Amino acid sequence: MAPHTSKNVVIIGSGIAGLTTAKLLCENGIKATIVEKSSVLGGHTRKWSCKATSQCQVCNRCSLDDVMAALENYGVQYLTESELGSVVRDSAGYLRGVKISTSGSEVAEEIPSDALALCVGFETYDPSEKLLWGYGALDGVMTLADLDFVLDQQRLNDLGNGSEQTKIAFFQCVGSRDKSVGANYCSQYCCKAALRSAVKLKSEKPQWSVAIFYIDLQVSGKYASSLLGRATESGIELAQGVPGEIFLDENKKLAVNIEKNGTNAREQFDKIILSVGQRPSASTAILSQITGVGLNEHGFFESRTIFDPNRTCAQGVYLAGACGAPMDIETTILNASAAASDIISDLSGIHKGA
Amino acid sequence: MESSSNLTQLTSFLEKIPSALVLGKGLTASIAVIELKGKGFEVIQLEFGQAPGDELYCCLPGFDFEEYKLSVMQSVGQSEVYHSESIPMIDRDGAGFKVDIASIRDRRFDVLFFAGGLANRPCSNLDLAPLELFGPETKYSGESEDVALLMDYPEPSDSAAAMSAIVYALENAKNGGRSAVILDNVPVRHLQGESLYDSAKSAGVKFYRLGQSNPKIQDSFPSEGGNRKIWITLQDRIEQGSDIQIVCDRLFLVTGPDQKGIPYQINHFLGADLDPSGFLISESIHSNTFKSFSAGVYAIGNFTGNSDLFQIMSQAKAAAASARAYALFTNTKSRENILSISEECVRCLTCYRICPHMAIWPSVSPSRSQLNSIGTACFECGICVSECPRTAIDLTHFPQMAFSSFIEDVKNQPDRIVVYGCSRSAGRAASHISLPPDVVFFSVPCAGRVSESVILETLSIGVKGLLVIGCHHGNCASNNGTDWACDRVETVVTNFLLPMDMQGKLQYKTMAPNEILKMEKIIRQFVNELETDPQTSKYSSS
Ligand SMILES: Cc1cc2nc3c(=O)[nH]c(=O)nc-3n(C[C@H](O)[C@H](O)[C@H](O)COP(=O)(O)OP(=O)(O)OC[C@H]3O[C@@H](n4cnc5c(N)ncnc54)[C@H](O)[C@@H]3O)c2cc1C
Numbered sequence: 001m002a003p004h005t006s007k008n009v010v011i012i013g014s015g016i017a018g019l020t021t022a023k024l025l026c027e028n029g030i031k032a033t034i035v036e037k038s039s040v041l042g043g044h045t046r047k048w049s050c051k052a053t054s055q056c057q058v059c060n061r062c063s064l065d066d067v068m069a070a071l072e073n074y075g076v077q078y079l080t081e082s083e084l085g086s087v088v089r090d091s092a093g094y095l096r097g098v099k100i101s102t103s104g105s106e107v108a109e110e111i112p113s114d115a116l117a118l119c120v121g122f123e124t125y126d127p128s129e130k131l132l133w134g135y136g137a138l139d140g141v142m143t144l145a146d147l148d149f150v151l152d153q154q155r156l157n158d159l160g161n162g163s164e165q166t167k168i169a170f171f172q173c174v175g176s177r178d179k180s181v182g183a184n185y186c187s188q189y190c191c192k193a194a195l196r197s198a199v200k201l202k203s204e205k206p207q208w209s210v211a212i213f214y215i216d217l218q219v220s221g222k223y224a225s226s227l228l229g230r231a232t233e234s235g236i237e238l239a240q241g242v243p244g245e246i247f248l249d250e251n252k253k254l255a256v257n258i259e260k261n262g263t264n265a266r267e268q269f270d271k272i273i274l275s276v277g278q279r280p281s282a283s284t285a286i287l288s289q290i291t292g293v294g295l296n297e298h299g300f301f302e303s304r305t306i307f308d309p310n311r312t313c314a315q316g317v318y319l320a321g322a323c324g325a326p327m328d329i330e331t332t333i334l335n336a337s338a339a340a341s342d343i344i345s346d347l348s349g350i351h352k353g354a
Numbered sequence: 355m356e357s358s359s360n361l362t363q364l365t366s367f368l369e370k371i372p373s374a375l376v377l378g379k380g381l382t383a384s385i386a387v388i389e390l391k392g393k394g395f396e397v398i399q400l401e402f403g404q405a406p407g408d409e410l411y412c413c414l415p416g417f418d419f420e421e422y423k424l425s426v427m428q429s430v431g432q433s434e435v436y437h438s439e440s441i442p443m444i445d446r447d448g449a450g451f452k453v454d455i456a457s458i459r460d461r462r463f464d465v466l467f468f469a470g471g472l473a474n475r476p477c478s479n480l481d482l483a484p485l486e487l488f489g490p491e492t493k494y495s496g497e498s499e500d501v502a503l504l505m506d507y508p509e510p511s512d513s514a515a516a517m518s519a520i521v522y523a524l525e526n527a528k529n530g531g532r533s534a535v536i537l538d539n540v541p542v543r544h545l546q547g548e549s550l551y552d553s554a555k556s557a558g559v560k561f562y563r564l565g566q567s568n569p570k571i572q573d574s575f576p577s578e579g580g581n582r583k584i585w586i587t588l589q590d591r592i593e594q595g596s597d598i599q600i601v602c603d604r605l606f607l608v609t610g611p612d613q614k615g616i617p618y619q620i621n622h623f624l625g626a627d628l629d630p631s632g633f634l635i636s637e638s639i640h641s642n643t644f645k646s647f648s649a650g651v652y653a654i655g656n657f658t659g660n661s662d663l664f665q666i667m668s669q670a671k672a673a674a675a676s677a678r679a680y681a682l683f684t685n686t687k688s689r690e691n692i693l694s695i696s697e698e699c700v701r702c703l704t705c706y707r708i709c710p711h712m713a714i715w716p717s718v719s720p721s722r723s724q725l726n727s728i729g730t731a732c733f734e735c736g737i738c739v740s741e742c743p744r745t746a747i748d749l750t751h752f753p754q755m756a757f758s759s760f761i762e763d764v765k766n767q768p769d770r771i772v773v774y775g776c777s778r779s780a781g782r783a784a785s786h787i788s789l790p791p792d793v794v795f796f797s798v799p800c801a802g803r804v805s806e807s808v809i810l811e812t813l814s815i816g817v818k819g820l821l822v823i824g825c826h827h828g829n830c831a832s833n834n835g836t837d838w839a840c841d842r843v844e845t846v847v848t849n850f851l852l853p854m855d856m857q858g859k860l861q862y863k864t865m866a867p868n869e870i871l872k873m874e875k876i877i878r879q880f881v882n883e884l885e886t887d888p889q890t891s892k893y894s895s896s
């Protein structure tokens with residue numbers, strides 16, 4: 001369908017946030033140009049696996065495919081291996097365009113732009129930063145992202161030790177809710193993701209034992225009962241308190257010390273999966289300088305006010321998705337749709353806005 | 355000025371001003387009205403029922419709800435509002451809606467918004483206890499008190515309500531009061547959640563985790579003079595050991611929106627479009643928390659199980675933008691001929707009852723009733739086609755002929771293995787894999803289009819095997835198309851394919867669009883089973 005207006009919005013980042021923003025704008029007759037740093041579209045979401053058992057677990061991974069399919073109906077311009085160079089403003093300070101530099105070409109291309117949406121997402125916490133987790137040093141310690149890769153490749157058997165007695169543990173809040181690593185916030189997605197993965201493991205390998213060590217399970221809301229219900233029905237052990245250290249015991253097995261009823265007990269595992277948190281993307285600092293959008297104390301983009309989460313202090317510049325705060329896919333879709341909504345209102349001038 | 359020229363630019367391509375009917379009262383409905391007006395909609399609000407408004411929470415310390423409400427009311431401005439005892443009859447009018455209320459009976463609405471409020475769940479376990487439900491209007495008085503807040507009891511509390519309760523506990527503690535929070539999991543939503551928890555702890559709020567046994571609550575009335583006290587005895591899950599006793603003046607119970615308050619009349623529009631907990635809108639990813647399967651219908655707020663002010667503001671914005679796109683699409687695109695209903699129709703209403711997108715609607719005229727297909731609301735899933743007893747209904751882009759000619763084609767190629775796959779999942783993935791030589795893949799609009807007769811016809815030409823692939827249960831873009839496919843395969847296997855050696859020949863499997871390797875595996879396994887021992891391989895559905 002051809003766009004109905006001459007308005008063009010440039011979107012930086014092609015994760016689920018950027019693509020959702022583009023979709024809603026296109027559906028409303030506004031053109032979109034998507035600028036992506038890497039060579040592929042889809043951001044982090046593209047890497048995650050489907051967690052369906054005999055039914056969908058609503059991980060929302062496949063909404064990426066749906067959004068991409070919907071976008072095929074519109075003439076969105078995709079610029080991969082490209083980054084934002086600068087913004088062009090007129091004498092009154094209004095956003096008029098952006099300059100995009102594409103790898104391999106010398107000159108930055110200027111694209112007219114009535115609004116700019118920052119959708120550069122997040123980075124996963126690197127748990128090797130904290131030696132006690134043993135990530136990268138101990139065989140069998142992996143991250144939730146590594147687990148998704150194994151599941152996506154249909155290589156579940158790789159997780160087992162060959163016997164029926166395989167023991168798997170999830171450690172929650174790795175690199176989140178932890179001042180000692182500079183992340184005093186909850187990453188919002190990982191309790192639900194770990195629960196779904198654990199349910200998936202149990203449904204494929206009912207003999208395995210699966211435990212989740214957590215601080216507080218963040219699954220409230222309408223999902224809480226059904227997800228927690230599935231987890232307990234499938235026999236997943238939920239234990240409050242996350243062990244602080246992973247080591248190899250005398251049998252060269254992964255082991256942790258667990259406090260139970262006031263006494264210390266040692267437990268062995270074949271695989272320990274670290275639910276790594278979301279960190280602000282390294283791009284936020286550079287983009288903050290280019291666009292004038294501020295960063296908050298945690299390093300995420302700062303919105304204009306807490307009640308206006310998608311507009312920023314810079315005229316014509318909006319933000320959507322995990323670059324504004326850690327969030328799961330569902331919330332990202334909601335957030336990005338709201339950003340597109342603000343852009344539509346502001347460009348149509350009905351609403352007082354940027 | 356710049357913005358006014360933009361306005362005409364953006365709205366001129368809407369042939370007429372789009373209109374919306376917002377059902378509900380309270381803050382949610384007002385926020386929806388503001389967002390819709392901001393998108394150029396003409397809005398009518400319809401308040402229904404006796405219940406007060408909605409229950410929304412904001413977890414910012416110092417947040418003044420009254421002030422916020424006032425500012426929202428100011429932004430709403432002049433608004434057309436009607437009242438009704440219960441939800442009135444609403445009918446389709448083309449892709450839009452008409453409502454049976456005298457003063458607006460002649461108006462047509464492009465979209466329908468459900469923005470109703472729900473009361474909080476009462477607690478069934480604690481009927482004797484002297485407790486108060488924690489609501490958004492529960493405001494800290496400023497005087498220090500001994501207060502206990504009980505959450506996640508017996509089921510998880512709404513996180514926005516729970517965080518507001520922690521704000522209450524924090525403010526009381528700062529004023530020298532004693533605050534105890536009893537819960538399963540500390541809610542740390544939003545970027546601010548963790549620091550709220552931190553400040554509550556450092557201000558002296560005590561957090562207790564519910565243990566195995568239920569807390570015991572007793573109430574003591576003073577003999578004379580003194581205050582009435584509430585005694586709570588509980589075990590802490592983390593600090594295991596002896597019982598803990600909390601004595602307080604007030605006890606609040608924190609729950610969440612009560613889905614039992616959702617009026618049953620809504621089923622008329624939404625059918626089975628409820629999530630497993632009974633809130634509006636299925637959990638399908640297609641709904642993305644604001645959009646219903648029923649074309650042109652949106653739901654936000656308490657009705658969707660949400661009471662977080664921040665999220666509801668986003669829901670309203672998102673839904674308004676999506677509604678604008680819908681109005682644009684249905685008003686500018688001519689899709690009259692997407693679906694045809696022939697003279698063969700006997701008005702059995704099967705198609706009307708089963709269409710997941712509300713794209714078929716009966717109109718009753720004095721002479722006789724008539725079925726209308728609403729092209730602009732139709733998703734072209736073909737579920738209606740597959741169930742029509744008179745084969746009276748057909749899709750233009752995927753006509754019945756498409757199947758017949760495919761089957762005719764395969765007839766001439768003996769020993770073929772046929773795979774019918776949903777275009778959304780299997781269809782997309784199929785382009786990324788190479789199929790075994792004797793497998794023919796045929797992409798169908800929705801697995802629900804594969805009728806029993808299509809299955810039987812395909813088997814009758816002597817194919818080696820037939821595999822139907824749909825999306826995972828709960829993830830169907832047409833709500834239950836994949837379940838139709840599952841049932842039909844099962845029916846054919848049990849009713850028509852009695853001989854054991856035939857059973858493995860017909861199977862149903864599910865996948866997601868991104869499960870490319872899984873699809874390869876499903877097909878490889880199916881082919882292997884057919885080739886090894888059809889006697890032992892059993893019909894399976896997963
Ligand atoms: C291990 C793991 C598992 C998860 N599983 C789930 C799950 O099951 N369900 C769920 O709901 N959520 C899950 N999440 C969360 C989910 O990944 C995020 O909600 C989602 O990816 C956020 O989308 P986004 O578009 O905001 O960011 P991203 O996905 O990070 O996308 C950002 C995009 O911007 C690009 N970019 C970055 N900088 C620039 C720049 N300077 N210029 C141009 N482009 C740039 C990036 O290359 C990327 O393509 C998971 C997260 C992790 C870490």
Ligand code: SF4
Nearest residue numbers: 050052056057060062
């Ligand atoms: S939402 Fe997740 S679990 Fe459900 S089908 Fe899609 S990818 Fe699979």
Ligand code: SF4
Nearest residue numbers: 173176186187190191
């Ligand atoms: S979602 Fe769960 S695991 Fe992730 S940071 Fe929050 S509490 Fe920790």
Ligand code: SF4
Nearest residue numbers: 699700702703705742
């Ligand atoms: S199912 Fe067929 S016969 Fe029945 S009302 Fe619909 S079109 Fe008519």
Ligand code: SF4
Nearest residue numbers: 709732733735736738
């Ligand atoms: S094809 Fe699907 S959406 Fe269209 S009328 Fe039939 S059942 Fe409804």
